[in-house]
Amino acid sequence: MFASWMPGGAPRHGRSRVPAGPARRRGTERVAGGLALTRRGAMRGLLVSVVGMALAPVVAASRPLRRRHPRDSSFDEVYRGRHIFGTKSGSDGRAAFTGGAWQVTVDGRPLHLMRRADGGYLSMVDHYESYPTPLAAARAAVDELGPEEQLRDMDDGADGGRGTGTRKSGTEGSGHHHGVHP
Amino acid sequence: MVYTRKDVSTLTKAERRRFVTAMLEVKRRGEYDEFVRRHIDYYVSDGDGGLRTAHMAPSFLPWHRCFLLDLEQALQRVDPGVSVPYWDWTRDRTPASAPWTKDLLGGDGRSSDRQVMTGPFAYAQGKWTIRAGVTDGEFLTREFGRPRKPIQLPTRAELKAALDDPVYDTAPYDSTTTRGFRNRLEGWGHGTGNATWENHNRVHRWVGGHMLGGASVNDPAFWLHHAFVDLQWSRWRQRHRGARYLPERPPGSRDSQYRRIVARHEKMPPWGVTPASMEDHSHIYRYA
Numbered sequence: 001m002f003a004s005w006m007p008g009g010a011p012r013h014g015r016s017r018v019p020a021g022p023a024r025r026r027g028t029e030r031v032a033g034g035l036a037l038t039r040r041g042a043m044r045g046l047l048v049s050v051v052g053m054a055l056a057p058v059v060a061a062s063r064p065l066r067r068r069h070p071r072d073s074s075f076d077e078v079y080r081g082r083h084i085f086g087t088k089s090g091s092d093g094r095a096a097f098t099g100g101a102w103q104v105t106v107d108g109r110p111l112h113l114m115r116r117a118d119g120g121y122l123s124m125v126d127h128y129e130s131y132p133t134p135l136a137a138a139r140a141a142v143d144e145l146g147p148e149e150q151l152r153d154m155d156d157g158a159d160g161g162r163g164t165g166t167r168k169s170g171t172e173g174s175g176h177h178h179g180v181h182p
Numbered sequence: 183m184v185y186t187r188k189d190v191s192t193l194t195k196a197e198r199r200r201f202v203t204a205m206l207e208v209k210r211r212g213e214y215d216e217f218v219r220r221h222i223d224y225y226v227s228d229g230d231g232g233l234r235t236a237h238m239a240p241s242f243l244p245w246h247r248c249f250l251l252d253l254e255q256a257l258q259r260v261d262p263g264v265s266v267p268y269w270d271w272t273r274d275r276t277p278a279s280a281p282w283t284k285d286l287l288g289g290d291g292r293s294s295d296r297q298v299m300t301g302p303f304a305y306a307q308g309k310w311t312i313r314a315g316v317t318d319g320e321f322l323t324r325e326f327g328r329p330r331k332p333i334q335l336p337t338r339a340e341l342k343a344a345l346d347d348p349v350y351d352t353a354p355y356d357s358t359t360t361r362g363f364r365n366r367l368e369g370w371g372h373g374t375g376n377a378t379w380e381n382h383n384r385v386h387r388w389v390g391g392h393m394l395g396g397a398s399v400n401d402p403a404f405w406l407h408h409a410f411v412d413l414q415w416s417r418w419r420q421r422h423r424g425a426r427y428l429p430e431r432p433p434g435s436r437d438s439q440y441r442r443i444v445a446r447h448e449k450m451p452p453w454g455v456t457p458a459s460m461e462d463h464s465h466i467y468r469y470a
Contacts, residue, residue, distance in 0.1 A: 005251040005466045006455060112396075115229025117238070117356045122227055124316045124396040128369075128383040130357075144394060146295040149319045 075135045082145070083107050084138040102134045109151040111141055125151070187409055188470045190267035191280035197267075198286050202302045204257040204264045205402055206309045213256050218314040218399040220452070221249070225396055228356035233442055235451055238357040240350065240428060241444040242368050243415045244460040246408050248453045251466065253405055265467065268409035271385050272338040277326050281406050289324075296323040296391050303402060316395045323391030324401065335388050336381045341367075344381055345418050350428040355443050362428075363418050367411065382411050413469050419461065427457045 074087040086104040102121075104111045112124045113134055120130030125141040145151075193201070208214045224236040224245070236245045250266060257264045267281070274280045281287045288301020298321065303310040305321035312320050327333060344366035351362040357370035369383030379387045385407050386393045392400040393407075419425065432445040444450045446458045 005255060006453065114225075114227035117228040117354070117358045119229065124222075126394055127225065127396045127398065128386045128394060129378055144390075145317065146297075146319060146323065148295065149317045152315055152318045 073133065073135070075138070079139050079142050082142045084111075084135075084142060086134045086138060104134050104138050106138060106142060106145070106151050109153050111138055111151055113137055184465065185265050185467050186470050187265050187413075187467055188267050190269050190286070190406055191274055192470075193267055193280075193286075195285065198283075200261055200264050201257075201267065202286065204260040206302060207260040208253075208256045209310060215314040217249070217253055217256075218397055221399045222314070222396045224452075228358075228442075231442075233444070233451070234356070235444060237368070238370065239443050240355050240364055241450050241457055242364060243412070244427070244444075244450060244455075244457040247412050247415070247460050247463065248450070248455065250405060250408055250412060254467075266405045266409045268413055268469070269403070269406035270410055271335045271388075271407070272341055275335050281403065287401075287403055287406070288322075290326040291322075291324040291391055293329075296325045298322040298324055298391075312392070312397075312400050315392070315397045315400060322401060324393065324403075325390030327388055328390055333376050333379070333384070333388055336369075336384050341381055341414065345414060345421060348422045348425060350418075350425060352428070353439070355429065355433075355439055367414055367418075382407075416463070416469060427461055 076083075076085045078084075084104070084106050085108075086102060089101050089103060102113055104113055104123075114122045116122060116130040118130070120132055121134050121137040122128075122130045123137045123141045125144045126137070129140070131137040131140055141151075188197070205214075221236070226232050226234045226237070228234060228238040235241050236249075239245075254264075254266050257266070269281050277290050282289045282301075284301050286301065288298050288303050291298050298304050299306070301307075303322050305311065310322060312322060344363055347361065347363045347366055349362045351364040352359055357365065357368075358372075359365040359370075360372060367381050369380035371378045371380045371383075376384075386398060389401065389403055389407075392398055393403060398404050427446045429443070429445045430447075432441075432448060433439040433443065444457060447456050449456060450460075
C-alpha cells in the first residue's frame with residue numbers, strides 16, 4: 001500500500017527542473033551571470049600566468065598577485081596553491097542600489113557566497129560557518145578542498161544539476177540566491 | 183501504520199543491511215540526487231533577500247521533518263520495513279562507534295584526500311558516486327573532528343541547554359537570534375572559534391567533508407543526524423507542554439522578516455503544509 005505522510009494526498013517527489021540559460025530571469029542574476037562570463041574570459045588569461053604557482057607546492061602564506069583595490073577590497077592572490085579572485089560589481093544602477101554583488105572564483109571557477117544577517121559570508125563549500133569578508137570565506141573554502149578537487153562550475157549545467165539558483169515552487173517559491181549578494 | 187525510528191546503535195545486523203540496501207537503491211533510481219539538489223536549492227541565507235524555509239529560520243525543524251519523511255517514503259517504496267535511524271551524537275562520539283561501522287555508513291575519510299574508503303558508500307564499491315556536488319569530486323568525503331584544528335561533537339549538556347529553553351524561537355527568527363530552542367538547536371553561535379558552531383551545525387562541522395557544504399545530503403549521515411535533531415523537537419514539546427512553534431502570526435510589513443519566514447499557520451514550501459500541522463508526528467512515526 002502506498003502510504004503518504006501528507007494530509008490530503010501524495011507528496012510531490014519530483015523537483016521541477018529549471019531550464020538552463022534563459023531561466024535566469026531575475027535582474028541581479030542576469031547581471032551577475034553576465035559579469036561571470038566576462039570574468040571567466042578574463043580568468044583564462046590570468047590562469048595562464050598563475051598556472052606555475054597553482055601547481056607549485058602548497059604555500060603557507062598567500063601571495064597577492066596585484067595590489068588590492070583600496071575601495072572595494074577586491075582580492076587576487078594565491079592561497080595554498082589556489083588562485084582566489086574576488087571583485088565587487090558596482091557599475092550599474094542595480095548594483096548601486098544593492099551595494100553591489102561579489103563575484104569570487106577559486107582557480108577560475110565560481111565560488112558561490114551568501115550573506116548572513118550579521119554581515120558575514122558563507123560559501124557553498126563551508127555552509128555552516130560564516131566569515132567576516134569574502135576573502136576569508138574564499139580562503140576557508142580552499143582549506144576544505146582536497147588536493148585534486150575543484151569547484152564544480154554549477155553555472156554551466158554540465159553536472160546535470162543546477163546552480164542557477166532559482167526554483168519556482170508556486171506562489172511561495174523559495175529562491176536560492178547563489179551569486180546575488182547585496 | 184505508525185512506524186518506528188530507532189537508535190542506530192541498536193539496529194540488528196538485518197536492519198542495518200536493509201537500510202543500506204534501500205539507500206543504495208534510492209540512489210540507483212536517481213531519486214537520491216534530487217534530495218541533494220532540493221536541499222541546495224532551499225538554502226537561503228538570512229543576509230540575502232527572500233523567503234527562508236530550511237535554515238536560519240523557525241521552519242528549520244518542520245522543513246527538515248518533511249524532508250526526512252520524503253526520503254523515508256522513497257526508502258519504503260524499496261522496502262516498506264525500513265525507516266531512518268537516528269544517531270545520538272551525545273552518546274556515540276567516536277569514529278569507532280555507530281553509525282561509522284563497515285556494515286552501515288563506513289568510517290572517516292583517509293587523510294590524503296578525505297575519501298571514505300570503508301563501507302557501502304565508499305567510491306570503490308561503485309554504488310555511491312557523487313553527482314550533485316559543490317565540487318567535482320565523485321567520492322564521498324569526511325574529516326572527523328577536523329584534525330588540523332580539532333573540534334568535538336556537542337555534549338549532552340550543550341544539547342540540554344537548547345532543550346531547556348521554553349520558547350520555540352524569538353525575533354528576528356534568523357541566525358542572529360540568541361534565545362529560543364530553534365537556534366540553540368540549529369546552532370548559529372555567537373562566539374569566536376569553535377563557539378561559532380552549536381549542536382546541529384557543529385555536527386556538520388565535526389563530520390566534515392561533504393557534510394560541511396551545501397551538498398551535505400550526499401553523506402547518508404545527514405539523515406541520521408537530522409533524525410536525531412528531529413527527535414529533539416519532539417522531546418522539547420514533551421518537556422514544555424503547551425509550547426508551540428513561533429511565530430504564531432506572520433511578521434508585519436514593517437518588520438525586517440516580512441515575507442521572509444513561515445509563521446505557524448502559513449504554508450511551507452515546497453510541501454504546502456503548515457508548521458502547526460507538523461508539530462505532532464505521532465500518527466506517522468514514533469521514536470524508540
